[in-house]
Amino acid sequence: MNNLVLASSSTEAEALEAAKTRLAEAGGTLGTLALNLLSAVAGQPGGELAGADQTKLVDFAEQELLPVAAAFAAALAGSANSAEKVLAAVAAGHSARLVDATKSLEVEEAPVKVLYAGARLQEAAAAFLDHATELIVPALAQNPALKLTGILPQRTVDAAAAAPAKGGCACGGHDEPGLSELDTRVIPHAIRHATIFGALEGLSAGKGILLVANHNPLPLLAQLEQRSAGKFTVSYVEDGPETWKLSMVRN
Incomplete structure (x- = not known):
């Protein structure tokens, strides 16, 4: 919504x-x-x-x-x-x-x-x-009488560092060997990047996802480099013009 x-x-x-x-x-x-x-x-x-x-x-x-x-x-x-x-x-x-x-x-x-x-x-x-x-x-x-600010507990787990031996996402499909498909086209725009980052954080070293998008996700890649510089190897599997597919593997 x-x-x-x-x-x-x-x-x-x-x-x-x-x-x-x-x-x-x-x-x-x-x-x-x-x-x-x-x-x-x-x-x-x-x-x-x-x-x-x-x-x-x-x-x-x-x-x-x-x-x-x-x-x-x-x-x-x-x-x-x-x-x-x-x-x-x-x-x-x-x-x-x-x-x-x-x-x-x-x-x-x-x-x-x-x-x-x-x-x-x-x-x-x-x-x-x-x-x-x-x-x-x-x-x-x-509600002014309630406060959202400050109520969320500080994170105590780094899912990426504590990642399990298998990798993948919950969106199904396997276009590339060993990569689970994450179709961004079905994720609401407002939470798309956050959902992708969360999925990436659950990956262990050597595991990855196949990201599918209807545009070249350059803003996403820039954000990923900002927050996780050098942690993922990204390569284009399909480079438009209608569909972009990127292999994103945790180093």
């Missing part, structure tokens, strides 16, 4: 955009890590590789998703507004489901159960990220 949100102040407006960017990045990383787990379990049922990817997804949930969900729930808990009370209940529900799904994935050992638990966590996280972006964050930014 691209609905205009009028924040209660310029500071809250900045916090709104920062929060939406962080949620989009989390969604991108979640997709990569979830696909990593699926690939690992399918390729080596019950092996060490699957266990490593299972741990990475659990760590990402515990160190990023759960603290953010808890922060939103706490921020809305004291509101006297009836609509925000409903949102507080929604946020608390998301937080509880994420905790439960994360714990379930952490303790599973059988490959089939690991797959089920991973899918359950991904579903719970996707629902939370969607509601947080479209409902919770705007509500916090719009």
